[in-house]
Amino acid sequence: MLLYALVAVLFVGFVIRHLSLRSKLPKGTKWLPGPKGVPGIGRVWDIPRAHSYKRFKQWADQFGPIYQINVFGVNHVWVSTDKIATDLLVKRGAIYSDRPPINQLENSKTAPEYLPLLGYNDVWKRQRKFVTQIMSRSARSAHQNLPLHESYQFLAELLKDPQRYEKLMEDYTGRVISRLAFGDVSVHPEVAIHSHGLLKAISPGAHLTNIIPALKRLPAFISPWKKEERARHTYERGFFLQMHKLVSGKVETGTALSSYMKTFLEKKDDTGMDDMEGAYVVGMSGLAGVLTTASALMTYILAMCLYPQWQTKLQAEIDSVCGDRMPEPSDSPQMPVLRAVIKEIMRWRPITPSSIPHESTEDDIYEGYFIPKGTHVHPSQWAITRDEDMYPDPEVFNPSRWLEAKYPSYQEPLTQYPNIRNFTTFGYGRRICQGMDLVEAEFFVGIGGMAWAANISKKRDALGREIAVPAHDYTSLLISRPKPFQFDLKPRTEKREQQVWDNYFAAQRQEAMSSATGGMMAGIRDPGFALEKTVFSPGEPIAAAA
Numbered sequence: 001m002l003l004y005a006l007v008a009v010l011f012v013g014f015v016i017r018h019l020s021l022r023s024k025l026p027k028g029t030k031w032l033p034g035p036k037g038v039p040g041i042g043r044v045w046d047i048p049r050a051h052s053y054k055r056f057k058q059w060a061d062q063f064g065p066i067y068q069i070n071v072f073g074v075n076h077v078w079v080s081t082d083k084i085a086t087d088l089l090v091k092r093g094a095i096y097s098d099r100p101p102i103n104q105l106e107n108s109k110t111a112p113e114y115l116p117l118l119g120y121n122d123v124w125k126r127q128r129k130f131v132t133q134i135m136s137r138s139a140r141s142a143h144q145n146l147p148l149h150e151s152y153q154f155l156a157e158l159l160k161d162p163q164r165y166e167k168l169m170e171d172y173t174g175r176v177i178s179r180l181a182f183g184d185v186s187v188h189p190e191v192a193i194h195s196h197g198l199l200k201a202i203s204p205g206a207h208l209t210n211i212i213p214a215l216k217r218l219p220a221f222i223s224p225w226k227k228e229e230r231a232r233h234t235y236e237r238g239f240f241l242q243m244h245k246l247v248s249g250k251v252e253t254g255t256a257l258s259s260y261m262k263t264f265l266e267k268k269d270d271t272g273m274d275d276m277e278g279a280y281v282v283g284m285s286g287l288a289g290v291l292t293t294a295s296a297l298m299t300y301i302l303a304m305c306l307y308p309q310w311q312t313k314l315q316a317e318i319d320s321v322c323g324d325r326m327p328e329p330s331d332s333p334q335m336p337v338l339r340a341v342i343k344e345i346m347r348w349r350p351i352t353p354s355s356i357p358h359e360s361t362e363d364d365i366y367e368g369y370f371i372p373k374g375t376h377v378h379p380s381q382w383a384i385t386r387d388e389d390m391y392p393d394p395e396v397f398n399p400s401r402w403l404e405a406k407y408p409s410y411q412e413p414l415t416q417y418p419n420i421r422n423f424t425t426f427g428y429g430r431r432i433c434q435g436m437d438l439v440e441a442e443f444f445v446g447i448g449g450m451a452w453a454a455n456i457s458k459k460r461d462a463l464g465r466e467i468a469v470p471a472h473d474y475t476s477l478l479i480s481r482p483k484p485f486q487f488d489l490k491p492r493t494e495k496r497e498q499q500v501w502d503n504y505f506a507a508q509r510q511e512a513m514s515s516a517t518g519g520m521m522a523g524i525r526d527p528g529f530a531l532e533k534t535v536f537s538p539g540e541p542i543a544a545a546a
């Protein structure tokens with residue numbers, strides 16, 4: 001009975017909100033086109049929980065590159081070209097940089113916790129400033145070698161056990177970010193656990209609260225969502241605090257490795273943040289860096305199964321530029337094909353296809369259309385990367401579109417372009433992703449390394465027939481990835497396999513030596529990692545070096 005009364009009150013609330021929104025159209029302006037709905041709930045029944053971005057793209061095809069839709073009393077604007085997204089979110093960034101609330105979380109806009117989810121307020125400003133500083137410091141420092149260092153272990157593990165690719169990719173990106181954030185590689189499994197927890201909490205498709213905002217007002221004792229969120233949050237908070245304590249202890253004894261947390265502790269007075277906020281902003285950087293980057297590595301395998309000609313072209317470039325060795329970041333200007341494959345992966349299968357919405361803080365008029373304050377603006381990555389004027393035959397994985405002048409997306413010089421910086425899939429304006437430099441380095445050696453080391457192809461069944469690989473069977477959380485599929489991954493040659501292992505053992509030796517001298521890699525050995533070589537006898541290169 002209580003529940004029915006609540007639902008009735010909420011419904012009336014929606015209708016009133018809907019009608020008051022409709023009545024405020026300024027003179028001489030019009031509403032954006034869009035699918036019509038029922039007062040109060042809008043068009044909610046027509047939005048699927050899985051892959052809703054495909055429905056939003058269909059509506060873009062019908063109503064144009066900018067349209068609006070009401071969902072539970074909130075005005076949503078969907079943008080499907082890079083130009084309109086830039087006009088609104090970059091050029092008018094002063095009024096389009098707020099975030100909508102995430103209803104599953106408590107106070108996501110104001111609590112000094114998750115930087116990407118904060119409103120456009122002073123908490124966001126100080127956190128963003130701090131992250132800009134640590135990211136640019138770390139990009140300039142020796143930390144940029146970490147992806148290369150970690151890629152050696154990643155490739156060795158992948159050759160040994162390719163079907164564990166999802167876990168191995170998360171391990172790779174998790175190790176890099178755990179070293180950067182905490183100077184401690186051993187915590188990467190826990191960083192991954194918290195990344196999955198937060199991803200589920202903020203994904204529209206995972207919790208009804210994120211679709212029906214009013215459910216947030218249900219008292220805790222009848223809300224399973226609140227119970228789940230409190231448990232998740234307490235667990236995560238404990239981890240961030242534990243990392244803060246651990247690094248503080250090491251700073252005091254002079255044994256802390258360089259890390260975002262160490263920088264925070266040293267510069268705390270300048271940051272305007274207290275310990276809890278500092279622990280969160282560092283921890284959040286860690287969580288942002290695991291699942292996003294790993295998703296694109298998974299798409300690389302899928303793309304190579306479906307478009308093997310690009311593996312051949314990529315390997316030809318690698319062999320001609322690098323000879324026998326693995327690609328390294330300094331090879332980048334000579335490797336446009338590798339950069340084009342990376343960029344095409346991000347275009348073909350955007351990692352956050354539904355996009356991360358901005359919220360407007362003032363009424364606005366765009367080309368005669370009225371966009372009221374409080375509108376949730378979605379720069380639809382799925383649609384923008386399928387804009388046929390910019391990307392002809394958008395469903396085809398075609399890195400040539402970045403390499404040949406006949407394509408609209410082509411840019412010169414090829415020593416510099418294509419690159420992924422500021423690409424639509426990293427968002428827009430004042431809220432653009434802060435991890436782009438790191439991601440670029442991780443992709444270059446992670447994807448370049450896979451192409452250098454291994455041949456990927458469709459798997460064959462016992463009768464020698466190829467097992468089909470679905471071109472788009474992706475998960476439906478905010479960060480999307482291909483659902484597990486079967487493939488074959490084999491070393492390109494025996495010699496290459498040997499080199500993968502040699503690189504791996506050399507990296508281990510470097511860590512051991514660095515550890516002994518207290519250098520940058522000191523203490524970064526992963527205590528949980530015990531990789532055994534399958535083809536060559538384990539430990540051989542280490543013994544040879546000793």
Ligand code: HEM
Nearest residue numbers: 116288289292293351356425426427428431432433434435
């Ligand atoms: C391929 C990997 C990644 C993708 C596709 C990605 C994508 C995005 C997107 C779409 C946004 C929202 C932008 C907007 O609102 O307009 C964002 C924000 C953010 N990203 Fe990334 N990201 C990636 C990796 C990373 C990494 C590795 C880090 C850090 C180590 C990171 C840190 C952040 C932060 C801190 C924000 C919040 C910025 C703000 O709200 O002011 N991201 N990212």
